[in-house]
Amino acid sequence: MAGDETTLTVEGLKTHFFTKAGVVKAVDGVSFEVGKGEIMGLVGESGSGKSVTGFSIIGLVDPPGRVVEGRIIHDGRDLVGLDDEQMRSLRGNRIAMIFQDPMMTLNPVLRIETQMVEAVLAHNTVPAAQAREAARDALGQVGIPSPDERLRAYPHQFSGGMRQRVAIAIALLNRPSLIIADEPTTALDVTIQGQILYEAQKLCRETGASMIWITHDLAVVAGIADRISVMYAGRIVEQGTTADIIDQPAHPYTRGLIGSVPSRNTRGDRLFQIPGMTPSLLNLAPGCAFRERCSVADDTCLAEPEPSHPLPGRVLRCHHPVLEVAQ
Amino acid sequence: MTVFIIRRLLQSVVVVAVMSLLVFVGVNIVGDPVDMLINPEADQAEIERVIRDLGLDRPLHEQYGYFVVNALQGDLGDSFIFGQPALQLIIERMPATFELAIAALLLAVVLGIPLGVLAGLRPDAGWSRTIMAGSILGFSLPSFWVGIMMIMLFAVMLGWLPSTGRGDTVPVLGVEVSFLTRDGLSHLLLPAINLSLFKLSLVIRLARAGTREAIHQDYIKFARAKGLSETRVVLVHLLKNIMIPVVTVLGLEFGGLVAFSVVTESVFAWPGMGKLIIDSLHELDRPVVVAYLMIVVLMFVIINLVVDIVYSILDPRVRLQDTRA
Ligand SMILES: Nc1ncnc2c1ncn2[C@@H]1O[C@H](COP(=O)(O)OP(=O)(O)O)[C@@H](O)[C@H]1O
Ligand code: SF4
Ligand SMILES: [Mg+2]
Numbered sequence: 001m002a003g004d005e006t007t008l009t010v011e012g013l014k015t016h017f018f019t020k021a022g023v024v025k026a027v028d029g030v031s032f033e034v035g036k037g038e039i040m041g042l043v044g045e046s047g048s049g050k051s052v053t054g055f056s057i058i059g060l061v062d063p064p065g066r067v068v069e070g071r072i073i074h075d076g077r078d079l080v081g082l083d084d085e086q087m088r089s090l091r092g093n094r095i096a097m098i099f100q101d102p103m104m105t106l107n108p109v110l111r112i113e114t115q116m117v118e119a120v121l122a123h124n125t126v127p128a129a130q131a132r133e134a135a136r137d138a139l140g141q142v143g144i145p146s147p148d149e150r151l152r153a154y155p156h157q158f159s160g161g162m163r164q165r166v167a168i169a170i171a172l173l174n175r176p177s178l179i180i181a182d183e184p185t186t187a188l189d190v191t192i193q194g195q196i197l198y199e200a201q202k203l204c205r206e207t208g209a210s211m212i213w214i215t216h217d218l219a220v221v222a223g224i225a226d227r228i229s230v231m232y233a234g235r236i237v238e239q240g241t242t243a244d245i246i247d248q249p250a251h252p253y254t255r256g257l258i259g260s261v262p263s264r265n266t267r268g269d270r271l272f273q274i275p276g277m278t279p280s281l282l283n284l285a286p287g288c289a290f291r292e293r294c295s296v297a298d299d300t301c302l303a304e305p306e307p308s309h310p311l312p313g314r315v316l317r318c319h320h321p322v323l324e325v326a327q
Numbered sequence: 328m329t330v331f332i333i334r335r336l337l338q339s340v341v342v343v344a345v346m347s348l349l350v351f352v353g354v355n356i357v358g359d360p361v362d363m364l365i366n367p368e369a370d371q372a373e374i375e376r377v378i379r380d381l382g383l384d385r386p387l388h389e390q391y392g393y394f395v396v397n398a399l400q401g402d403l404g405d406s407f408i409f410g411q412p413a414l415q416l417i418i419e420r421m422p423a424t425f426e427l428a429i430a431a432l433l434l435a436v437v438l439g440i441p442l443g444v445l446a447g448l449r450p451d452a453g454w455s456r457t458i459m460a461g462s463i464l465g466f467s468l469p470s471f472w473v474g475i476m477m478i479m480l481f482a483v484m485l486g487w488l489p490s491t492g493r494g495d496t497v498p499v500l501g502v503e504v505s506f507l508t509r510d511g512l513s514h515l516l517l518p519a520i521n522l523s524l525f526k527l528s529l530v531i532r533l534a535r536a537g538t539r540e541a542i543h544q545d546y547i548k549f550a551r552a553k554g555l556s557e558t559r560v561v562l563v564h565l566l567k568n569i570m571i572p573v574v575t576v577l578g579l580e581f582g583g584l585v586a587f588s589v590v591t592e593s594v595f596a597w598p599g600m601g602k603l604i605i606d607s608l609h610e611l612d613r614p615v616v617v618a619y620l621m622i623v624v625l626m627f628v629i630i631n632l633v634v635d636i637v638y639s640i641l642d643p644r645v646r647l648q649d650t651r652a
Binding site: 111 | 545546548549551553555557559563568571641643
């Protein structure tokens, strides 16, 4: 774990969508901390509420959703309840976000220069020429060749990987203390994925920024994160250091996720697949949400498992965790 | 880009040539102008003289040949009724029609885009529903009926605005325009609104649909995530994207606006091409009708070309494809 101060503390966050069909509890009591300079992996299947958690932090939850409960303490200040202008001045400045699909995140009809310069000018009163210089330097920093020329280009003139680098450069422009990366490599092919992962990690180290790396792919995050939070149906079901989570997964869901990652030991074997599907978060029944898919579920699981700390540095939400000692 | 424009110009020439043939033949099928032109008491010799004078005794392909040769020299024939060159008659009335059409287009853009974007941003608000209901009316009420109602209300009952004619005009670069005089502007207002209603409704719908679609795009969310003000997100990121379909459709519809002005010009006695063509059709004044149709064809071709060029300026992705082509 890097650093001892915390950049972000999320406590009991609940973000619900009040749809016509009912209340979707996309995030329902999530708590975690991100230390200074730390990379925290937020892992879970699609639809588990990872993106909504990220959007809650930067205050961009789409209606009909809103944060209904909890605290989001960033650099000592609670972001829940800040007004629009206060949140705007934080976004892209102290907290930046990178999205999944680099083909979609850059505005197709604006030059890269416009999109970068405006991000600088939104938070700094500097001459445009100086903003442009900052933009060029940021492009160079993420490894884009001849940044001066590339500033004049439009997004469609870049490959997917290069676009994601541009998005990362934009996120870094104002030296944020926290970057939320929402599946930034999912849409890229494997070699590019590796480069971006490496680059992002390096830049975090260099700039001292903390990062929340959101992914559905445990293998991706295992290589980059200091700590991992496993999310299921709007809740964090297991949390710990990356080594602990990978070596001694205790929650049946985490164990399922790890079982489905190809590794040296499983080569040739059929990969394990967690049976069933993520439940709909609309009108979710009480009790453990993983019950229907869990091989060790019993009647106690009809009651909601509360967070516990069975091992040092570990948070778990399960009535029957697998607490074996690592060999 | 240059290659693209040259290729499009060649295509345009072919289109104009084909259309000239269709128009010429089409107009000949519609009716025989001799019946209309000739004094019912005229004797056979006189009738034949008139037919010869007008060149109507020649076979159709020969008439068309003459027409093309003359047309290439800018001569589209003389009006049977006025005795003046048809082209001149039309060109004299063109400024009035164009002024009306441009005024209508401006109204549609200036009102339609903000209203459409607002309705798209807050689709559930009461005033958004009002805007959309209004646009449905704009689409479905017949233009001449709305025109007559406008005259009844604003000219007859309230007496606020004049109902017919162009009012005072002043020359600008040798072209008479109404909008620069107070009297002319008051004359222009009602017909321009009347002509714009349909396009206004169209722009509102396009802008709203574009906004609804764009607002959920990642690039809008990313723009917000950068900490841009809501004003900049809407006025730059959103607007620039929805302008592409709006400009395309509006450009293509400008020709339609000129064609549609026939109705508005008749209702408001606006002295433009539309009114001329209606009169000429009644009198089977063939050269004027042919000249008008040719000018409209030419206008559509030019508009299409301009729209393509503007489109490629607005959407950088199009530009790239052109340079490759
Ligand atoms: N705009 C919305 N309206 C209603 N429900 C939503 C909306 N956005 C997200 N949700 C709900 O939140 C849940 C979690 O979504 P998300 O955070 O995007 O999942 P993840 O990023 O983990 O794949 C989804 O299953 C969906 O039901
Ligand atoms: S609480 Fe019960 S159902 Fe849920 S994961 Fe643990 S054992 Fe399985
Ligand atoms: Mg997601």
